[in-house]
Amino acid sequence: MTAKRLRTAIVLAISAVFLLAWAFPIIWSVLNSFKTDSDVLAYPPKLIFSPTLDAYRDVLFGSGSILPNLISSxxxxxxxxxxxMLMAVPAAYALARLRFRGKKFAGFYVLTTQMLPPVGIIIPYFLVLRNIGWIDTYQGIILIYLSFSLPFAIWLLVSYFEDIPFEMEEAAFLDGASRLRTLWRIIIPQVRGGIAVTVVFVFLNAWNEFLFAVVLSGNTVRPVTVAMFNFVSVEQTLWAKLAAVSVLAMLPVVVLGVVAQKHIVKGLTVGAVKGGGRR
Amino acid sequence: MGASAIASAETGSHGASADFGHALAQRERRFAAALLAPAFLALLATTTFPLIFLVWTSTFRMNLAMPFMNGFVGFENYRVLLTDERFWSSLLISLVYTGATVALQVAIGLALALLVMDMKRGQGWFRLVAILPVVLSPAVVGMIWRTFMLAPDFGIVDFLAINAGLGSQNWLGDPTLAMVSVIAIHTWQWTPFAFMVLLASLASLPEDIYEAARLDRATAWQRFRRITLPLLRPAIVMVVIMRTMVALTAFAAIFTVTAGGPGTATEILNLYAYRKSFTELSIGYGAALAVALLFVTIIISGVLFVLRRAK
Structure with missing residues (x-):
């Protein structure tokens, strides 16, 4: 009995350590964002302090506000x-439900596109976009983001389309509904949940992207992941402000992550059965 | 319209004439082509075309700072690459980084999943907390660790080190410690992924095998070694493959923390290709490095897929 108790205690202790290890850096950033710089730099680190919203006020409404960057993101x-989504939903439906020659190859092609190292394809992107004047534009970045969001979205959606029973489409088709109408009226409503999950993940990946953004952004279009660097320079680090910006950059994805909690594993492992996956 | 109806029409078992079936199949093909066209055109433009352009670029001397020197050089960049010490050292750093982070993620993730699986209460906490790191941008994660966790003295890690009697360390300034730090940061962010996937597959293992093993008085270690591990193998291999691909092309979490430094101590191949192209503006050679990275990725994934098939 005591052995069992000891075991439980050890399990609890290990659990607590790991939970703390994962949560702490995030909690600590949140705490620091409510401090003054001198409280952030205090030694030993302060758990108890008088909270202030100064850092948030400064980064949102002060000079060098990151509000435009949040809007960019x-x-x-x-x-x-x-x-x-406009491109992936029809493509995923075709890959999941329709019969045509080269279907296997098409699915395989979508998977292989995920294997390309981002640092490789950013070089041609940069050269081409510079030539057509699309550096530092929304259309440039959004176009390039399709390279990772499309394969991901197509494969995640295929897994949801494959779950709907064929009978529904057959019934609609026998009633004389056109294919497009069947897709729009009968099929799409069936995969609403899958579409919602896909939207969450595509948004999340786009919000978090860094490499493409750092090369293709400029003074007009600069997402918050890149703008964060304004607060850390060789001369000085603006500690509390950096914490506030980090929290603002984390907020949307943490909310979405918690909302989509049940689907996280599926979203993270999509395409894994057959191939890569990326971040 | 379902594929099954088409199938029956094609085989003629539906009673419809072959012509009708043929027309239907053709209409279905056209419909499929129309649905696929936008996505595939976008993928061709944003992945396949850049790949061809990348390989083409790698056969040029192309320096944005010295455009007058530009020109076709054939395999010259690759010849230089083979004798480039910085290339070989960055490749080695990539392999160490990938090997260490993947091994740690799987080992810790699996151990935690086994620990948590039998918990009656508190599993929900793990599931919730595990989501936090994986949804964050690696750039933000890198920034937080670089400052609030690893800064000298008041950084929490350094504070703990001082109190543990290790003294204040230069976590990002010392070559070895910097490598340890970037490996730890990557492991921190992605172990929850391995944990969640392995916990999910543990939960789906059949209960009765364990019951039988218990009746046979198998020890816990035997149950793990003989039952759990073999059944979990596909999931573990999947995690290894996915995490290897990501670790090989990791960028933001090193770029924001050390930018490859001190010197080139944490410069993985990926980062070297970036620095060569966009800091030193030697785009042709950077492209050759990126092609080399692609080759390494293909070779490693080939090996992993063979391992996956084996047994």
């Missing part, structure tokens, strides 16, 4: 999500 992520 939002436009890029929403734009990427809309364009991706």
């Amino acid at each position: 939002m436009i890029i992520s929403v734009g990427t999500t809309v364009v991706t």
Whole structure:
């Protein structure tokens, strides 16, 4: 009995350590965002302090506000999500439900596109977009984001389309409904949940992207992941402000992640059965 | 319209004439082509075309700072690459980074999943907390660790090190410690992924095998070694493959923390290709490095897929 108790205690202790290890850096950033710089730099680190909203006020409304960058991130992520879904939903339906020659090859092609190292394809993107004047534009970044959001969205949606029974489509078709009408009226409503999950993940990946953004952005279009660097320079680090910006950059994805909690594993492992996956 | 109806029409078992079936199949093909066209055109434009352009670029001397020197050089960049010490050292760093992070993620993730699986209460906490790191941008994660966790003295890791009697360390300034730090950061962010996937597959293992093993008085270690591990193998291999691909092309979490430094101590191949192209503006050679990275990726994924098939 005591052995069992000891075991439980050890399990609890290990659990607590790991839970803390994962949560702490995030909690600590949140705490720091409510501090003054001198409280952030205090030694030993302060768990108890008088909270202030100064850092948030400064980064949102002060000079060098990151509000435009948050808006940039939002436009890029929403734009990427809309364009991706408009292309991915029909393509995923075709791959999941229709019969045509080269279907296997088409599915395989979508998977292989995920294997390309981003650092490789950013070089041609940069050269081409510079030539057509699309560096530092929304259309440029959104177009390039399709390279990772499309394969991901197509494969995630295929897995949901495959779950609907064929009978529904057959019934609608025998009733004389056109294919497009059947797809729109009968099929799409069936995969609403899958579409919602896909939207969450596409948005999340677009919001978090960094490599393409750092090369293709400029003074007009600069997402928050890149703008964060304004607060850390060789001369000085603006500690509390950096914490506030980090929290603002984390907020949307943490909310979405918690909302989509049940689907996280499926979203993270999509395409894995057959191939790659990326971030 | 379902594929099954088409199938029956094609085989003629539906009673319809062959012509009718043929017309239907053709209409279905056209419909499929129309639905696929936008996505495939976009993928061709954003993945396949850039790949061809990348390989083409790698056969040029192309320096944005010295455009007058530009020109076709054939395999010259690759010849230089083979004798480039910085290339070989970055490749080695890539392999160490990938091997260490993937091994740690799987080992810790599996151990935790086994620990948590039998918990009656508190599993929900793990599931919730595990989601936090994986949804974050690696750039933000890198920034948080670089500052609030690893800064000298008041950074929490350094604070703990001081209190543990290790003294204040230069976590990102010392070559070895910097490598340890970037490996730890990647492991911190992605172990929850391995944990969640392995926990999900553990939960789906059949209960009765364990019951039988218990009746046979198998020890816990035997049950793990003989039952759990073999049944879990597909999931573990999948995690290894996915995490290897991501670790090989990791960028933001190193770029924001050390930018490859100190010197080139944490410069993985990916980062070297970036620095060569966009810091040193030697785009032709950077492209050759990126092609080399693609080759390494293909070779490693080939090996992993063979391992997956084996047994």
